[in-house]
Amino acid sequence: MTATFLQYIAEGRVVRRPGDLQRYTYQEICEKVYLSFLALSLLKNFEQTRGWVKQYAAQTLTYGDFDKVRMTGNDLTNMLAVVDGEQRIIDKLANKGQAMALRQRTNVPTMAVKRYLRTFKDDYTFLTQLERALSIANNDYRNLRRTIADFGTISSSARKVTVTRLLQALRAKLRGTEITKKVEEFSQKQKFELDGVIDAETKPTATGMSADQLNAYRMLVGPENIRRAKIAVELAKQGKGIPAPVASSYLPIMKMIDDIANGGFTYVRLLQSIHARAKK
Numbered sequence: 001m002t003a004t005f006l007q008y009i010a011e012g013r014v015v016r017r018p019g020d021l022q023r024y025t026y027q028e029i030c031e032k033v034y035l036s037f038l039a040l041s042l043l044k045n046f047e048q049t050r051g052w053v054k055q056y057a058a059q060t061l062t063y064g065d066f067d068k069v070r071m072t073g074n075d076l077t078n079m080l081a082v083v084d085g086e087q088r089i090i091d092k093l094a095n096k097g098q099a100m101a102l103r104q105r106t107n108v109p110t111m112a113v114k115r116y117l118r119t120f121k122d123d124y125t126f127l128t129q130l131e132r133a134l135s136i137a138n139n140d141y142r143n144l145r146r147t148i149a150d151f152g153t154i155s156s157s158a159r160k161v162t163v164t165r166l167l168q169a170l171r172a173k174l175r176g177t178e179i180t181k182k183v184e185e186f187s188q189k190q191k192f193e194l195d196g197v198i199d200a201e202t203k204p205t206a207t208g209m210s211a212d213q214l215n216a217y218r219m220l221v222g223p224e225n226i227r228r229a230k231i232a233v234e235l236a237k238q239g240k241g242i243p244a245p246v247a248s249s250y251l252p253i254m255k256m257i258d259d260i261a262n263g264g265f266t267y268v269r270l271l272q273s274i275h276a277r278a279k280k
Contacts (some may be wrong), residue, residue: 006147015078018069021092026099029082030106030134032173034141036076037116037130038166039179042148044120044160048184056178057117066110081173082136084108108133122268124149140165140200140222163192165200165245198231198246220256225249 014032015021021029041054043049066080069089073081081089082089083106093099109129116126136142136280147154147162154162162201167187168182187193209217209230228249235242260267 014075015069015082016071018089018092021069021082021089022094024093025095026090026093026102027081027135028173029093031138031141033076033079033083033134034130034134034136035166035169035173036079036179037127038141038144038148039170041120041123041127042151042163042166043186045151046186046190049182052182053120057120061114061117066113075174075179075253080108080113084110084113087155090193102135104126106133106135116180141169142245144169159192160192163187163190164194164197167193168199168201198228198243200228200245221252223250225252229253 005257014024024032040053044053056074056076060076063070063073063077065085066077067085069078069085071082082093083103087100090096090099090103112126112129116122124145127149131142131145144162144166147158148166151159151162163183164187167180167183170177170183174180209226213230214226217226217229228246230260231251232242232246237247257271260271
C-alpha cells in the first residue's frame with residue numbers, strides 16, 4: 001500500500017495540486033489530455049507495454065470520477081478534472097476568463113472515457129469523439145489519431161513517422177511524465193524514432209521570421225503551416241531533401257503558382273512583375 005501511494009505522489013508531474021494549474025491555459029490542458037490518450041492507445045498494442053497501460057488506466061480510474069485535482073492522482077486524472085470536474089478548478093488556470101467560456105462549451109464524454117480506460121477498444125471512434133469534445137485544432141495531432149488507430153495495418157516507415165511525431169509532441173507538452181518516459185523507452189527498444197528529423201514542435205520564431213513575414217505566410221498557407229512552409233524554402237535553398245509533412249505545408253503556394261501558370265502568359269507576367277517589385 002505504501003509503495004502504491006508513493007507511486008501516485010511521484011507520478012503527477014504536470015498537475016499535482018490546484019496551484020500548478022496557473023502555468024497552463026485551458027487549451028494546453030486539453031492538448032495534454034488528448035496526447036496522453038494517443039500515447040496510451042499506441043502503447044496498448046504491444047505486449048511489453050500493455051501491462052503498464054492497464055496499470056496506468058487503473059490508477060486514472062482510482063477515484064471513480066474526475067471531479068477534483070488530487071495530490072495522489074496521476075497526471076491524466078488531474079488533467080481530466082480540469083476539463084470534466086468542478087468548474088471552480090478553472091479559476092486556477094492562466095487564462096481563467098477565456099477558460100471558463102471554453103469549459104462551458106466542452107462536453108467531455110465521461111462514460112466513454114471510463115469505458116475506454118477499462119477496455120481500450122474501438123480506438124478510432126473514441127479518439128475522434130475525444131478530439132471533437134476537446135476542440136483539438138492541431139492538424140498534426142489529428143493525423144496522429146488516424147495513424148495510431150490504424151497502427152497495426154500501416155507500413156513500417158509510417159509507424160516510425162507516427163512514433164517520432166508523437167514523441168516530439170509528448171516532449172514538448174508532457175516532458176518528464178510517466179507516459180512520455182514509457183513511449184521513449186518503448187520506441188528506443190523498437191527502434192521506432194527517426195534521426196535527423198525536423199522538430200515540428202519548434203516555434204515559428206525559430207526560423208528567424210519577422211512579424212511581416214509571419215503575417216504574409218499566414219495569409220498564404222494558413223497559421224498551422226507557417227513554420228514548416230518557411231523551413232521548406234530554407235531546405236530547398238540548401239539543396240536538401242524536404243520531408244513530406246514539410247513539403248505539404250507549402251502546397252497552398254504551389255497550387256497558387258500552378259493556377260497562375262494555367263491562367264496563361266498575362267497572369268505569369270503579372271506575377272513576375274510583382275516579384276520584381278517585391279525584391280527591390
